Amino acid sequence: MAEHEIVIAGFGGQGLLFSGKVIAYAGLLEGRELSWLPSYGPEMRGGTANCNVILSDNPIGSPIVHSPNVLMVMNNPSLDKYESSVVKGGMVFIDSTMITRKLERNDVKAFYIPATQVANEMGYPSLANMILTGALVKATGCIRKKSISDALHHVIPARKADLFDVNMKAIEKGEEYV
Numbered sequence: 661m662a663e664h665e666i667v668i669a670g671f672g673g674q675g676l677l678f679s680g681k682v683i684a685y686a687g688l689l690e691g692r693e694l695s696w697l698p699s700y701g702p703e704m705r706g707g708t709a710n711c712n713v714i715l716s717d718n719p720i721g722s723p724i725v726h727s728p729n730v731l732m733v734m735n736n737p738s739l740d741k742y743e744s745s746v747v748k749g750g751m752v753f754i755d756s757t758m759i760t761r762k763l764e765r766n767d768v769k770a771f772y773i774p775a776t777q778v779a780n781e782m783g784y785p786s787l788a789n790m791i792l793t794g795a796l797v798k799a800t801g802c803i804r805k806k807s808i809s810d811a812l813h814h815v816i817p818a819r820k821a822d823l824f825d826v827n828m829k830a831i832e833k834g835e836e837y838v
Contacts, residue, residue, distance in 0.1 A: 664802040665725045667742055669710035670734030672700050675789030679732070680711035681815050682793065686807035687715040695723035708737065715802050730800055732792050734758055753796050755788055771795055773837045779830065787830040794834025
């Protein structure tokens with residue numbers, strides 16, 4: 661399996677760190693080498709947030725992703741900041757409800773997914789992150805879908821256990837865009 665160096669970025673409160681945690685935990689369940697490094701601004705909710713996830717079959721030297729081969733962004737400032745850092749041939753997953761512009765590059769594969777709009781239509785506006793996560797996982801093959809399901813059982817807090825099924829539906833919605 662290839663190494664995946666992933667940056668997930670947007671505003672705090674969009675579930676970005678949760679998406680990264682799900683992907684990382686799924687990698688753990690698969691026995692992969694992994695790193696999950698969250699980062700957020702002082703406001704957290706509404707401020708900037710991002711996380712770096714590395715999934716590899718080999719030991720990981722640093723948890724910091726400087727040149728991602730996968731980028732998932734949910735706001736314009738994040739696309740502006742990270743677009744140029746994606747390696748040639750990489751993949752970029754864009755919430756096209758929140759980001760109005762197209763990529764300035766043509767050497768990466770872009771997925772424009774109206775995640776926030778679809779999440780609102782589903783009645784769960786907070787699940788736009790999981791829609792993008794579903795597309796990312798399917799397109800990259802970074803982890804198996806079964807591992808995502810198993811990881812969700814571990815990372816969804818007990819007080820929100822009833823949201824497992826809607827999280828899985830959001831992931832499946834995202835897969836439809838790939």
